[in-house]
Amino acid sequence: xxxxxxxxxxxxxxxxxxxxxxxxxxxxxxxxxxxxxxxxxxxxxxxxxxxxxxxxxxxxxxxxxxxxxxxxxxxxxxxxxxxxxxxxxxxxxxxxxxxxxxxxxxxxxxxxxxxxxxxxxxxxxxxxxxxxxxxxxxxxxxxxxxxxxxxxxxxxxxxxxxxxxxxxxxxxxxxxxxxxxxxxxxxxxxxxxxxxxxxxxxxxxxxxxxxxxxxxxxxxxxxxxxxxxxxxxxxxxxxxxxxxxxxxxxxxxxxxxxxxxxxxxxxxxxxxxxxxxxxxxxxxxxxxxxxxxxxxxxxxxxxxxxxxxxxxxxxxxxxxxxxxxxxxx
Numbered sequence: 001x002x003x004x005x006x007x008x009x010x011x012x013x014x015x016x017x018x019x020x021x022x023x024x025x026x027x028x029x030x031x032x033x034x035x036x037x038x039x040x041x042x043x044x045x046x047x048x049x050x051x052x053x054x055x056x057x058x059x060x061x062x063x064x065x066x067x068x069x070x071x072x073x074x075x076x077x078x079x080x081x082x083x084x085x086x087x088x089x090x091x092x093x094x095x096x097x098x099x100x101x102x103x104x105x106x107x108x109x110x111x112x113x114x115x116x117x118x119x120x121x122x123x124x125x126x127x128x129x130x131x132x133x134x135x136x137x138x139x140x141x142x143x144x145x146x147x148x149x150x151x152x153x154x155x156x157x158x159x160x161x162x163x164x165x166x167x168x169x170x171x172x173x174x175x176x177x178x179x180x181x182x183x184x185x186x187x188x189x190x191x192x193x194x195x196x197x198x199x200x201x202x203x204x205x206x207x208x209x210x211x212x213x214x215x216x217x218x219x220x221x222x223x224x225x226x227x228x229x230x231x232x233x234x235x236x237x238x239x240x241x242x243x244x245x246x247x248x249x250x251x252x253x254x255x256x257x258x259x260x261x262x263x264x265x266x267x268x269x270x271x272x273x274x275x276x277x278x279x280x281x282x283x284x285x286x287x288x289x290x291x292x293x294x295x296x297x298x299x300x301x302x303x304x305x306x307x308x309x310x311x312x313x314x315x316x317x318x319x320x321x322x323x324x325x326x327x328x329x
Contacts, residue, residue: 150236273286
């Protein structure tokens with residue numbers, strides 16, 4: 001049966017198999033399993049053989065499950081794949097070598113450092129989510145806190161119709177809509193200083209170009225949209241690191257994220273590249289780095305086509321009309 005990389009446990013198991021980390025029996029049976037809290041009851045004391053951070057399994061094929069804590073007769077594991085629930089107990093406990101799994105987890109963490117600038121469709125926020133659209137809310141100074149889960153912004157925009165157009169009239173819902181382009185922090189402060197010189201646009205043009213940038217922990221928007229204005233935010237999100245604490249009792253460590261769910265080969269290739277680099281095997285490290293670059297290159301190319309090749313490619317942009325940018329009362 002194939003072992004699909006659908007969890008962090010699967011990833012460690014697959015890398016361990018690839019690098020030749022051979023599991024061995026600890027000579028103690030698991031006699032009972034509680035899937036609700038992930039506790040294994042053992043036939044005898046395992047505290048001298050199994051430690052928190054080890055990986056154990058009832059089968060050679062895996063996946064092996066992360067050990068969260070150990071007492072004299074109970075081992076608590078993170079088992080999202082329900083491996084222990086599927087076996088007939090009692091059964092012998094197998095363990096991967098501690099040094100190997102420690103190295104692999106170290107390499108996964110270093111691999112994730114290279115993912116900070118990765119751009120995958122699964123990492124994009126959804127400003128059109130009907131339940132919880134990604135957005136920011138401004139204060140009186142035109143500032144809004146930078147979202148905690150933002151890696152970097154793509155575009156901000158207001159799609160609400162102008163208050164100058166009464167609801168229910170012919171032009172209601174036709175704008176203006178405001179696109180906030182990202183500019184430098186010094187430029188955004190300069191623009192905000194002359195913010196009061198702008199008049200409130202209405203009617204046409206239907207899409208108005210504005211600006212935003214970082215100022216401290218906030219984004220500053222100009223022209224100032226006013227207090228309590230909701231601006232839809234389209235951005236690349238951060239992702240939880242594998243094996244990081246979640247604060248959830250039933251799932252205490254992160255076993256998956258958007259990258260592992262949609263780009264598991266990226267995790268596999270980059271982890272192996274770091275592993276062989278750590279072992280001073282540069283030929284193998286370069287081979288797996290090349291495989292990672294090739295796999296991600298295809299995804300990045302398609303993502304860029306989605307961004308730039310799907311729309312209007314005229315030389316002039318609707319965001320910046322040639323004749324005028326604002327209309328006045």
